[in-house]
Structures are given as structure tokens and as C-alpha cells.
Amino acid sequence: MRICVIGAGYVGLATAVMFAKLGHKVVCADVDERRVRDIQAGRSPFYEPPLEKELGKFVRSGALTASTDSRAPARDSKFIFICVQTPSLSSGRIDLRPLKAASRVVAKTLASSKEYKVVVVKSTVVPSTTVSVVRQILEGGSGKTAGEDFGLCMNPEFLQEGSALRDSMKPSRVVVGAIDRRSGDALMRLYAPIKADKVRTDLSSAEMIKYASNAFLAMKISYANEMANMCARLGIDSGPVLEAVGKDPRIGSMFLTPGLGFGGSCLPKDVKALRHKTKALGLPAKLMSGVLAVNDDQPFEAIELLNTALGSLRGRRVAVLGLSFKGGVSDVRDSRAIPLIAGLLAGGAEVVAFDPMSMSQFIELMPAIQYASSAKDALNGADACVVQSDWPEFSRLGKKEFSRMRNAIVVDGRRCLDPAKVERAGARYLGVGYGVASK
Numbered sequence: 001m002r003i004c005v006i007g008a009g010y011v012g013l014a015t016a017v018m019f020a021k022l023g024h025k026v027v028c029a030d031v032d033e034r035r036v037r038d039i040q041a042g043r044s045p046f047y048e049p050p051l052e053k054e055l056g057k058f059v060r061s062g063a064l065t066a067s068t069d070s071r072a073p074a075r076d077s078k079f080i081f082i083c084v085q086t087p088s089l090s091s092g093r094i095d096l097r098p099l100k101a102a103s104r105v106v107a108k109t110l111a112s113s114k115e116y117k118v119v120v121v122k123s124t125v126v127p128s129t130t131v132s133v134v135r136q137i138l139e140g141g142s143g144k145t146a147g148e149d150f151g152l153c154m155n156p157e158f159l160q161e162g163s164a165l166r167d168s169m170k171p172s173r174v175v176v177g178a179i180d181r182r183s184g185d186a187l188m189r190l191y192a193p194i195k196a197d198k199v200r201t202d203l204s205s206a207e208m209i210k211y212a213s214n215a216f217l218a219m220k221i222s223y224a225n226e227m228a229n230m231c232a233r234l235g236i237d238s239g240p241v242l243e244a245v246g247k248d249p250r251i252g253s254m255f256l257t258p259g260l261g262f263g264g265s266c267l268p269k270d271v272k273a274l275r276h277k278t279k280a281l282g283l284p285a286k287l288m289s290g291v292l293a294v295n296d297d298q299p300f301e302a303i304e305l306l307n308t309a310l311g312s313l314r315g316r317r318v319a320v321l322g323l324s325f326k327g328g329v330s331d332v333r334d335s336r337a338i339p340l341i342a343g344l345l346a347g348g349a350e351v352v353a354f355d356p357m358s359m360s361q362f363i364e365l366m367p368a369i370q371y372a373s374s375a376k377d378a379l380n381g382a383d384a385c386v387v388q389s390d391w392p393e394f395s396r397l398g399k400k401e402f403s404r405m406r407n408a409i410v411v412d413g414r415r416c417l418d419p420a421k422v423e424r425a426g427a428r429y430l431g432v433g434y435g436v437a438s439k
């Protein structure tokens, strides 16, 4: 089967490699020439090692190709997956311009095609976008009718960066939203080799499932943070508290680690979009507003710990370790490092930052701070450090590195260090929501 994937980011590329692994011939179409060149050379445009390994294999065999042109690959394909970005506008609404642009190109190919094709929206879009916006563009531009002349599906993606390909191959569930039975049946057949629960719905329910899922995950993180902040004020270590809470099977242990809050390309923008849509429906969106408010304040928990430990931030040198939104990935979109560093600078601190994989992207966002070439260099002469993302190498830091600091104060913003090990290495451990060591 020939498949065209429009938008070769985390979702598009993982989708493309997954279908190549299932034996299909896939073309990735992207407007970003650099991304296309990377893929043509078998390189992943972002840090995702297992995906890159498989990508190289399929590029060499010719099963996966890349192009800056969407029209020809879409014309030659039975399935067209739209995987473009849907970032937040300042209002919280999602920016539909990339989705509309991609849909217009697809509409042109539908106009000139005699073959029945299925268009699949994989980008995260608020309920009713596929049935109204995408459908209207496809029908208007092609003169054809969705559900009759071509198929239309909404197939939300649940992968996590850092395990993109594994999550695509072994998803927790596959959601197939379709405009009609024929479109849904076709997509179900395509997904048949993927062993997972499959949920069939209409287009808008599929869109809502994605938002409802991310809203819950974000809520769990803000809940954990609010509980941890309370524990810290009570002198209680939130670690064992939340661990025991998570043992309740009705709650579950994942996403219950307190820290600097959620970032990345999905949770913040999806919660904002859901809040915007909820308000547009005349509902108050109190829960989503609370989730975002807790998250916005969370980097200041680390700043407060530092202020208490150092007296003031003015003139203090603070090393920020980890700039990506989590360890193991290079994505800096909505990373908590951004408000954290802004808060440190506002308090008068001098900031030196390091990340193993995302320095070049982060420098574009914050060019004015200092950057170090390693965690060890960042710690040199620092008055304190904040571990912002949970890269494994930060948990290996010890006496050799901490002894280079002027004041060995370590704020663990992700609860990824062993407090006893840090203290044995001669540093003072302060964990966000820890409460005990900071007494």
C-alpha cells in the first residue's frame, strides 16, 4: 500500500516508520527542506535514537522516502495522513494555518484522482475541526463529497517523545474516528497488524478523546505538584506520600512525580486549547484553569527554595541543568526551563545552562544567558544548581562535580536524584516538594 504522511515531525516520522515496518511504501512530505534532507540521508531531524535506527534502514531500502512536495506523493497514495503541528495562539486557540495549508494541497490531489483515497487527520485538533474545517476545505477544493468520493478519518496520536516508535508500534489504544463506515473500515484494515484495543467513533469523539486524555495527564501532574507543595510546607516528604497514593489502582503511579510542572509540545497547548473551547461553549473551565495555574507557578517553587537557601538571588550564579522539556529528548517547546530561567534572571541571578541534546534549539529561545559545554563546566563556581530535566547523566553527578561549586546547593526539579547520594557527595539537596532536607 502507498501511504503519504504530510508533516514529518515526531508524529509524522514515527507514523511513517511504523507503516514502513508494516511493509508499506511511505513518502514523508514536509515544507521544511532541512527536515526533508535529514530524512533523505536517513537521519532523524530530532533526537530519537530508536526511530533513527529504523528510519535509516527503510530509507536505504527505498521503503521510505521524503519530499518537499506533498502533491505528487498524495496523488500516488491510498492513505494520506496529515500530521502537521497545531501550536497555541496567544488566546489558547490552536493555530490551524498549517492544517489548512496541508488540507488545501490534499484537496487538489483529490480533485484530479479517480481512485478512492482516505484522508486521515492525526494532528491534535479541537472537536469539530475535522468535520467542519478539514472537510470543508477538502470538499470545496476537490468538488467531491467526503464519505462518498473519498474517505475521512480522525486518528489521534498518543505517542510520547523519547519512545515515539515503540509507542506507535505498541499503542495503548488505536482510535479510529470516521465520517462513514467505509472510511473507518479502510483505516481499521490498515491498523490490523497493530495489536491494541481499537476504538471506533465519529470524527469529533476521536478529537475529544485526545484532549480528554491529555487533560487528565496534566491534571495528575498539577495534582501531584499541589500535594507536594503542601507536604513541603508541612515538613513532609511528598515522595512516599505520592508513592502510596499511586498504589491505589484507581489512581495509578504514573505522572504523580512532583517537580517544575509539565511542558513540551502537547500538554500545555492541549490544556489551553481545551480551556479555550470549553469557555467558547459558555462553560467556566474551572478545572483546566486550575491545572494551568498550578503549572504556571511551579517553577517558582524552585526559585523560592533557592531564595530561602541563598538569602537572595541577586548576583548569584545558578546553573540550570537540562533545557529540554524532559530528559531523553531534544524538544524545548514550552519547556519549564523557560519560565524557570526568566524567574532566576528577574531575581537578579546570573544563569549558566547546559543540556546534552537541546542547546542549539534553546540558544535560539534565550540567547542572552551563558551556556556551558558540560554539566561539570556549568557547576564551576556556581552558587546553586537546578536540575530541570531528568537526563540520566545528572543523576550520576557526584563529589568531583559538586566540589567545583562555590555553594554546593542542588535543587532537584524532577525528583530524579538520590538525595542521600547528593548529600554524601557534600552537597545540600533540596527537592521540589521534598520538605525534609529543606528544614
Ligand SMILES: NC(=O)c1ccc[n+]([C@@H]2O[C@H](COP(=O)([O-])OP(=O)(O)OC[C@H]3O[C@@H](n4cnc5c(N)ncnc54)[C@H](O)[C@@H]3O)[C@@H](O)[C@H]2O)c1
Pocket (backbone or CB within 6 Å): 006, 007, 008, 009, 010, 011, 012, 029, 030, 031, 032, 035, 070, 083, 084, 085, 086, 098, 099, 101, 102, 122, 123, 124, 125, 157, 158, 159, 160, 161, 265, 266
Ligand atoms: N510531539 C508529540 O509528542 C505529539 C504526540 C501526540 C500528538 N501530537 C500532535 O501531533 C501533531 C504534530 O506534532 P509534532 O510534534 O509531530 O509536530 P512537529 O512540529 O514536530 O512537526 C510538524 C511538521 O509539519 C510540517 N508542516 C507544517 N505545515 C506543513 C504543510 N503544509 N505541509 C507539509 N508539512 C508541513 C512542519 O514543517 C513540521 O516538520 C500536533 O498536532 C501535536 O499536537 C504530538
